[in-house]
Amino acid sequence: MIYVPETIKSALSALALNKIRTFLTMLGVIIGVFSVVSLVAVVQGFQNYITDQFSALGSNLILVTPSVGEGQDPSRAFMGNKLSLKNVDTINLYVGDKISVITPSIRIAKTAEYKTKTYASTVVGGNYQSYSVYGLETDTGSYYTKSDDSKKASVVFISSDVKKELFGDRNPVGEKIKIENTNFEVLGVAKPKGGNFDDRIFMPDTSLKAVFNIEALSSIALKANEGLDVDEVMREVKVALLKDMKIDDFSVVTQKDVLSSIDQILGVLSSALAAVAGISLLVGGIGIMNIMLVSVTERTQEIGLRKALGATSKNIGRQFLAEAIFISLGGGMVGLLLGYLSTLAVASFINATIPWWAVALAMGFSIFVGVVFGTYPALSASKKDPIEALRFE
Amino acid sequence: MTPILQAQNVSKIYDMGTTKIEALLGVNIEIGKGEFVAIVGKSGSGKSTLMHILGLLDTPTEGEVILNGINTKGMSEKQLAQVRNNEIGFVFQSFNLLQRTTVLDNVILPLKYSTVPSSEWERKAKEMIEIVGLQDRLKNKSNELSGGQKQRVAIARAMVNDPSMILADEPTGNLDTKTGEEIIKNFLKLNSQGKTIILVTHDDELAQIAQRKIVLKDGCIVK
Numbered sequence: 001m002i003y004v005p006e007t008i009k010s011a012l013s014a015l016a017l018n019k020i021r022t023f024l025t026m027l028g029v030i031i032g033v034f035s036v037v038s039l040v041a042v043v044q045g046f047q048n049y050i051t052d053q054f055s056a057l058g059s060n061l062i063l064v065t066p067s068v069g070e071g072q073d074p075s076r077a078f079m080g081n082k083l084s085l086k087n088v089d090t091i092n093l094y095v096g097d098k099i100s101v102i103t104p105s106i107r108i109a110k111t112a113e114y115k116t117k118t119y120a121s122t123v124v125g126g127n128y129q130s131y132s133v134y135g136l137e138t139d140t141g142s143y144y145t146k147s148d149d150s151k152k153a154s155v156v157f158i159s160s161d162v163k164k165e166l167f168g169d170r171n172p173v174g175e176k177i178k179i180e181n182t183n184f185e186v187l188g189v190a191k192p193k194g195g196n197f198d199d200r201i202f203m204p205d206t207s208l209k210a211v212f213n214i215e216a217l218s219s220i221a222l223k224a225n226e227g228l229d230v231d232e233v234m235r236e237v238k239v240a241l242l243k244d245m246k247i248d249d250f251s252v253v254t255q256k257d258v259l260s261s262i263d264q265i266l267g268v269l270s271s272a273l274a275a276v277a278g279i280s281l282l283v284g285g286i287g288i289m290n291i292m293l294v295s296v297t298e299r300t301q302e303i304g305l306r307k308a309l310g311a312t313s314k315n316i317g318r319q320f321l322a323e324a325i326f327i328s329l330g331g332g333m334v335g336l337l338l339g340y341l342s343t344l345a346v347a348s349f350i351n352a353t354i355p356w357w358a359v360a361l362a363m364g365f366s367i368f369v370g371v372v373f374g375t376y377p378a379l380s381a382s383k384k385d386p387i388e389a390l391r392f393e
Numbered sequence: 394m395t396p397i398l399q400a401q402n403v404s405k406i407y408d409m410g411t412t413k414i415e416a417l418l419g420v421n422i423e424i425g426k427g428e429f430v431a432i433v434g435k436s437g438s439g440k441s442t443l444m445h446i447l448g449l450l451d452t453p454t455e456g457e458v459i460l461n462g463i464n465t466k467g468m469s470e471k472q473l474a475q476v477r478n479n480e481i482g483f484v485f486q487s488f489n490l491l492q493r494t495t496v497l498d499n500v501i502l503p504l505k506y507s508t509v510p511s512s513e514w515e516r517k518a519k520e521m522i523e524i525v526g527l528q529d530r531l532k533n534k535s536n537e538l539s540g541g542q543k544q545r546v547a548i549a550r551a552m553v554n555d556p557s558m559i560l561a562d563e564p565t566g567n568l569d570t571k572t573g574e575e576i577i578k579n580f581l582k583l584n585s586q587g588k589t590i591i592l593v594t595h596d597d598e599l600a601q602i603a604q605r606k607i608v609l610k611d612g613c614i615v616k
């Protein structure tokens with residue numbers, strides 16, 4: 001009777017006798033599992049990022065953007081951006097009773113300065129309602145008001161990263177930051193939101209237009225009243241805007257549309273990953289089979305001896321199969337570890353996470369590859385005639 | 394004496410396509426319990442073939458091998474492995490130790506295929522290693538030993554599962570005369586403790602220490 005733990009022990013010690021070869025044999029599986037796991041982690045991280053961004057905004061958000069017509073030169077489309085404040089009024093006029101908040105939105109990248117510190121930020125111009133459209137929360141101070149909007153006041157509400165970088169632990173409320181030679185008074189600080197929401201500086205769109213001399217809107221964002229069908233409200237917004245513009249000049253999307261098209265892209269990416277996984281594990285498996293066959297030939301005498309001493313064919317087969325499985329499983333674990341380390345390496349760029357199913361799948365596939373490609377060498381080992389094996393000198 | 398091992402009309406013929414090699418032809422042997430038998434003959438006379446068949450490593454083309462009164466003909470591969478494990482200890486000319494493996498682990502090897510619980514393995518193996526006088530080499534790798542030491546490890550390994558007989562194929566073939574004599578002394582000692590010994594050798598002088606000589610020539614017993 002040979003016990004399972006004994007099989008494991010002797011398989012591991014046989015592999016330990018040939019460490020370099022064992023490692024090289026593992027390499028195929030290591031690379032396969034590593035590349036798949038790290039790519040899955042990045043895709044997952046991307047998905048987390050998108051989901052975070054959108055759930056922060058709320059599911060009843062509707063966005064109106066200037067349309068970049070198909071086949072058109074994007075710069076021309078930008079030049080032909082017809083979105084304006086007038087459209088905000090139009091929406092209010094026709095659909096006003098179905099929406100809770102609406103804001104024009106202008107976004108530009110600008111560097112903010114405070115004393116010796118600088119910070120590359122995204123400046124977002126919107127009206128006082130943008131606070132609830134963007135789902136902001138206040139940490140200290142307050143947001144700007146309707147009267148700030150109409151006065152074109154030089155005031156800002158800053159995100160947590162902006163505060164941290166420019167002010168450190170100090171309270172920024174009442175301080176002045178400089179953006180392109182204009183001073184803006186800090187009214188308040190937002191609570192951290194995650195994603196890329198925390199690099200923002202919010203100010204009245206009227207102020208932004210006046211200071212930076214920008215006309216076109218980046219978008220119009222609005223929220224449908226709770227309980228209403230978002231798609232229905234979206235259609236009504238579209239109909240209203242047709243009074244101002246042609247159908248090609250703008251597009252209206254809901255969160256759901258954006259999410260589902262992103263999911264579609266990620267779905268395609270995932271199937272491509274599965275194909276890569278399959279191919280690399282196949283290659284790894286063939287490598288294992290190759291080396292195991294060499295090892296069976298080299299150890300012919302050992303096999304004969306073991307049989308002479310009382311090993312059955314089954315004992316021998318199990319021993320070699322266990323070795324193949326350990327090579328493959330070991331490769332899978334090393335690959336997984338490297339994949340995990342790679343997520344740490346990119347942690348500052350993307351919150352890549354290895355989902356539990358990817359861990360289970362990597363391990364499962366490694367064992368599977370070991371079994372599939374270890375079976376033939378194990379069978380040929382078990383079938384060796386002890387006499388032939390002992391004569392082998 | 395009760396026969397422990399019988400070969401009845403055993404033949405082994407290798408079919409090489411155009412020619413047939415008759416390695417053994419109608420061999421009849423009866424070996425009693427506790428006997429020390431030498432099988433002698435020139436190289437190529439069929440000694441190893443006979444030993445493999447008697448040790449249930451090989452099956453005869455014709456004839457039967459009867460062990461402890463039980464015909465081994467109908468036994469499954471698993472049963473044969475079990476009988477080899479329990480009843481027979483092998484010693485080979487080229488030692489056949491596991492490379493880069495310690496003396497202790499080499500001696501433990503047959504126990505791994507036995508019903509002996511693993512908690513007993515080390516104790517039993519150490520006991521045998523002490524008998525062959527290698528207790529201070531326990532943790533040495535097999536390739537760090539001299540030829541004589543290697544063969545003593547092989548004897549300890551053959552004995553560890555307490556078999557009733559030892560089959561040794563040219564056990565001194567790779568050793569100098571003096572070391573060879575010491576190995577033979579080990580067999581004599583085992584024989585005095587009641588083990589049946591079958592010693593295969595081409596060395597007539599060495600065979601003198603056996604109680605009985607079986608002489609093979611061209612696959613047939615001539616004496």
Ligand SMILES: Nc1ncnc2c1ncn2[C@@H]1O[C@H](COP(=O)(O)OP(=O)(O)O)[C@@H](O)[C@H]1O
Pocket residue numbers: 407414415416434435436437438439440441442443
């Ligand atoms: N597998 C085999 N195939 C063909 N001939 C073999 C095989 N094994 C042994 N023989 C032949 O059988 C004869 C007896 O061999 P063997 O038993 O090894 O002799 P010994 O051990 O007495 O030197 C020799 O002629 C040898 O060539």
Ligand SMILES: [Mg+2]
Pocket residue numbers: 440441442
């Ligand atoms: Mg021989």
